[in-house]
Amino acid sequence: MRIFYIAAMVSLLQISASPSPNFQAILLGLCVFLAVALAVVTTAFVVRFKALREPREKLLDAIHKGRDGDYSQRVDYHKENGMGEICLAFNLLMDNIQENHRKVLLNEERYRLVAEQSQNIIYEYTFADDTCRFYSSAWKRLFGRPMEIPGFSKALETSEIIDTQDRQILTDVLGRFERGESFQRAEVRMKKTDGSWHWCSIRASVILTRQGAAERIVGRIEDIDRQKQENERLRIKAQKDLLSGLYNRETTQLLVDKFLENNGENGFHALIAIDIDNFKQINDTKGHLLGDQVISTFGEKLFAQFRNSDIVGRVGGDEFAVLMKNISQDQLERKASDLLQALHFSLEEDRETYTSCSIGIACYPQDGQDYVHLFQAADQVLYCAKRAGKNGYVLTDAGRLSFPAP
CATH class of the missing domain: 3.30.450.20 (PAS domain)
Structure with missing residues (x-):
């Protein structure tokens, strides 16, 4: 645009070489007009360029600050120009970002408080x-x-x-x-x-x-x-007989079978079947409450006679079973004698009522290789002890011969 005006003025100056005074005056007027027009156009262009440049620079500055975390940035704008529409869109975007950031901070604070509590x-x-x-x-x-x-x-x-x-x-x-x-x-x-x-x-x-x-x-x-x-307490409770405090029948069988399967070949083991003598008579003549007390006291005394590694359980109304692990024949027979003494007692509630027991003993693996067969063998010789007058013990023939010579 500026070049066009300069070229026009040069052409007019060349024409001004004409000798006519009137014509020279007209040319001079045209030159002045063109100069003023050029000044106006130049000024308008500068103003227009500045009007576009300043919002652009402000917008770029606001974008950089917003990128660095200052979400309060906004840009002044005039709706009548194109740059104003861009600034308006930027401001609306920053409004949304700032509101979402506020919600994020609020949620983080809530989360922090919940985590602390x-x-x-x-x-x-x-x-x-x-x-x-x-x-x-x-x-x-x-x-x-x-x-x-x-x-x-x-x-x-x-x-x-x-x-x-x-x-x-x-x-x-x-x-x-x-x-x-x-x-x-x-x-x-x-x-x-x-x-x-x-x-x-x-x-x-x-x-x-x-x-x-x-x-x-x-x-x-x-x-x-x-x-x-609590789970362990419930697990143990499910394994125990409530009256005697010993393992119940299911758990006794499970533990015996598991031990024999995994460790049976290591050492000599015996299953002891124990039955309280005359328990039905105690129940019938003294009542079930006293009978329950007999079971409870019998269980305590029986448990006290064995090691923590042995398996002691109540497997019936007045029947008990014990797996003694890694023993010799002498140890087993001494233990049977000790049991007869320890389990011959009277209750504090009724000194006239005495209890005793009969014992049958079977050995692994001669009499059986699992709980069921061992208990059957021990139970058979237990009734031999009953028939012999009670308050005694009997070891199976196979069991007696199974121990190594001393």
């Missing part, structure tokens, strides 16, 4: 830097460890707060995630700051990259020690 421990593990981060202060309070543990996989191998037998469980969990599994749950024993060991449940879910590779693990740690103790 809970005894559960939230954690995150990243494969890239092998770092585990904990987001609940309960982690440091309960276990006394830092909130961030770099080199976590190596630290796990020597961790003092994870039971030695359970460390491999967590190492295997990390390996399964790397092989593509998405969720894992493990139960391990962890040591708290007071030195006590607690059962903890560790839940973990993997977050994948767009390419499907394991990127992070997020999950929580929950103390389940009370639940474990």
